[in-house]
Amino acid sequence: xxxxxxxxxxxxxxxxxxxxxxxxxxxxxxxxxxxxxxxxxxxxxxxxxxxxxxxxxxxxxxxxxxxxxxxxxxxxxxxxxxxxxxxxxxxxxxxxxxxxxxxxxxxxxxxxxxxxxxxxxxxxxxxxxxxxxxxxxxxxxxxxxxxxxxxxxxxxxxxxxxxxxxxxxxxxxxxxxxxxxxxxxxxxxxxxxxxxxxxxxxxxxxxxxxxxxxxxxxxxxxxxxxxxxxxxxxxxxxxxxxxxxxxxxxxxxxxxxxxxxxxxxxxxxxxxxxxxxxxxxxxxxxxxxxxxxxxxxxxxxxxxxxxxxxxxxxxxxxxxxxxxxxxxxxxxxxxxxxxxxxxxxxxxxxxxxxxxxxxxxxxxxxxxxxxxxxxxxxxxxxxxxxxxxxxxxxxxxxxxxxxxxxxxxxxxxxxxxxx
Ligand code: ADE
Numbered sequence: 001x002x003x004x005x006x007x008x009x010x011x012x013x014x015x016x017x018x019x020x021x022x023x024x025x026x027x028x029x030x031x032x033x034x035x036x037x038x039x040x041x042x043x044x045x046x047x048x049x050x051x052x053x054x055x056x057x058x059x060x061x062x063x064x065x066x067x068x069x070x071x072x073x074x075x076x077x078x079x080x081x082x083x084x085x086x087x088x089x090x091x092x093x094x095x096x097x098x099x100x101x102x103x104x105x106x107x108x109x110x111x112x113x114x115x116x117x118x119x120x121x122x123x124x125x126x127x128x129x130x131x132x133x134x135x136x137x138x139x140x141x142x143x144x145x146x147x148x149x150x151x152x153x154x155x156x157x158x159x160x161x162x163x164x165x166x167x168x169x170x171x172x173x174x175x176x177x178x179x180x181x182x183x184x185x186x187x188x189x190x191x192x193x194x195x196x197x198x199x200x201x202x203x204x205x206x207x208x209x210x211x212x213x214x215x216x217x218x219x220x221x222x223x224x225x226x227x228x229x230x231x232x233x234x235x236x237x238x239x240x241x242x243x244x245x246x247x248x249x250x251x252x253x254x255x256x257x258x259x260x261x262x263x264x265x266x267x268x269x270x271x272x273x274x275x276x277x278x279x280x281x282x283x284x285x286x287x288x289x290x291x292x293x294x295x296x297x298x299x300x301x302x303x304x305x306x307x308x309x310x311x312x313x314x315x316x317x318x319x320x321x322x323x324x325x326x327x328x329x330x331x332x333x334x335x336x337x338x339x340x341x342x343x344x345x346x347x348x349x350x351x352x353x354x355x356x357x358x359x360x361x362x363x364x365x366x367x368x369x370x371x372x373x374x375x376x377x378x379x380x381x382x383x384x385x386x387x388x389x390x391x392x393x394x395x396x397x398x399x400x401x402x403x404x405x406x407x408x409x410x411x412x413x414x415x416x417x418x419x
Contacts, residue, residue, distance in 0.1 A: 002090065003096045003098075004096055004097050005099075005114065006087055007100045007101065008083060010087070011084040011087040012084070012087040012090070014084040015055075015058075015083075015085040015086070015087050016088040016092050018055045018085065019058040019059060019088055021055065022056050022059055022350035022353075023059045023062075025351045026059050026353065027396035028354045028393050028396060029059055029060065029354050029357050029358055029361065032358055032361050032362065033062065033063040033067075036063055036064075036361070040067060041067050041068065041365045042068045042368060045069050046069065046070045046071075046120045046121055046122070047121070047124060048071075048118055048123050048130060049064075049073045049115070049130075050074050050075070050076045050115065050125050050130035051073065051075075051076050051151065052075065052342050052347055053075050053080065053081040053082060053086050053097065054085060054346060054347050055082065055085055055346070056348070057357075058085050058093070060357040060360055060361060061093070061095050063357070064364065065093065065095065067361070069122070069364070072097075072115040072118040073096065073097045074098040074099055074112050074114065074115040075098075075111060076126040076130075076151075077338060078101075078103045078107075079102065079335060079343040080342035081100060081101040082346070083100065083101050098111035099111055112129060112130055112133050113133065113137075113138070116130070116134060116138050116141060119141055120141075120145060122145070122149075122367065123148035124360060126151035127151075127152055127155045127296050128150060128155035128158040131158075132158065135162070146373070147170055147173070147367040148172045148173070148367075149173045149174075149175050149360055149364060150173070150174055151176060151356065151360065152176050153217070154272045154295065154296035156174040156177065159172050159378045163377045168376050169376060171367075171376055171378075172377075172378050173379050173380070174379065175360055175363055175381065177380045178389070179390070180356075180389040180390050180393065181359050182218050184355055184356075185352050185356040186222060187221060188352055189347075189348030189352040189353070189356075190218075190222050190223060190270065190341060191219075193345055193347055193349070194219075194223045194268060194270070194294040195230065196341065196345040197334070197340035197343065197345035198334065200344050200345050201317075201318070201320055201344040202317075202320060202334070204265075204290060206227060207230060210233045210235065210264050210265050210266070211224075211232040211267075211268065212234075212237065212260045212268070213234060213235070213237070213252075213268055214267070214270065214271050215272070216246060217272075219270040220236070220270040220271070221246075221247070224236055224247070224250070228251075228252070232266075234253070235254070235260045237257045257281055258281065261284045263286075265286065267292070268292055269292075269300035269301060270293075271300060273295075273300065274299040275299070275300070275301075275302040276300045278305055279308065282305070282309065283309055285329065287329040287330055288332065289329075290332045290334065291331055291333050291334070292337070293337045293339060293340060294340050295339065296339060301333065303337050306323055307323075309326055310324060310331075311325070318344075319334050319344045320334060321336070355393055358389045358393075359385075359389060362385050362388075363381050363385075
């Protein structure tokens with residue numbers, strides 16, 4: 001039965017247009033959806049999905065439904081839900097959605113529980129809040145859950161910690177670890193959408209600004225390259241020595257956050273860790289500095305600490321809060337420290353989510369078709385599936401690449417031949 005809790009069903013027409021626009025940029029998912037509609041690999045399965053409720057997610061959910069699944073969708077972040085998309089999913093596509101943009105923490109978790117009330121055999125998570133709620137507050141449902149997938153780096157780290165503690169009750173596929181996911185979504189998706197969020201929120205001119213990037217993983221490096229491409233002077237901060245060298249050899253200045261703070265105009269955290277920018281950093285920033293986060297959770301900026309050294313806070317434009325510090329300087333925090341690309345912009349473009357969500361759809365199919373269940377651990381998608389997604393994407397881009405000649409194959413398999 002269709003159940004939902006969304007902002008306003010009357011927004012459905014706008015949502016439908018935007019879902020269709022995204023769909024026209026998701027050719028790989030389209031091919032999968034057409035096959036799923038014929039073969040129904042997910043028939044009889046109920047799937048609880050905790051994902052950013054965007055136009056791209058809508059097309060994933062449509063694909064899962066075409067494959068025969070019953071889907072209950074809740075949000076993986078209180079600020080990322082696109083209310084028109086939620087409305088269209090309910091009205092036009094018959095999906096149960098529990099997500100309202102701006103929902104408070106209590107509602108956010110109530111919505112996760114409402115998705116879990118569907119008693120899923122499969123879970124699809126982005127950040128592992130659904131899985132963690134299931135393992136802590138809804139353990140009675142665990143025997144019915146067969147397997148799951150996880151979208152993002154932060155979620156995979158949490159799940160690996162659960163598996164390490166022996167706490168994970170069923171196998172999970174780390175979609176994030178597919179090559180066709182993190183090389184593209186994390187790098188080009190985050191790179192572009194983070195800049196998009198900052199610009200939409202502030203209308204700041206990137207050219208000539210000093211942009212401090214905390215974290216040089218795939219997301220950080222994607223963002224650093226895009227910011228440099230728009231004319232920013234980019235400084236990278238890292239804790240990992242190898243990544244520090246990479247950033248330096250990629251041409252960026254690398255230094256500690258303490259050293260970077262007096263020069264930065266814009267600060268972006270993309271680390272996945274807590275309290276990366278702390279009161280001792282905020283206190284030494286330039287007047288008017290812009291600070292935001294593009295990591296999964298709103299923990300990377302110590303906003304409680306910032307409040308303690310501030311004398312007032314006011315909203316100066318949507319998504320921009322101005323903290324006036326006791327030292328008289330102003331710091332501008334974007335989107336309450338939540339991921340800027342999904343809060344102030346629309347997340348990654350559909351072209352890149354096409355590959356991420358092809359991994360989700362094919363990952364779900366792989367899990368239900370397995371002859372022998374996987375161990376209660378975090379697994380990667382088989383390379384053949386990853387490579388198949390890459391081949392489909394390349395074909396959709398009308399790109400043909402070379403094939404190894406028999407002689408080249410033989411050469412690569414031999415060890416006798418040298419100079
Ligand atoms: N994560 C980042 N961008 C996204 C998008 N557009 N849709 C769903 N999840 C996302």
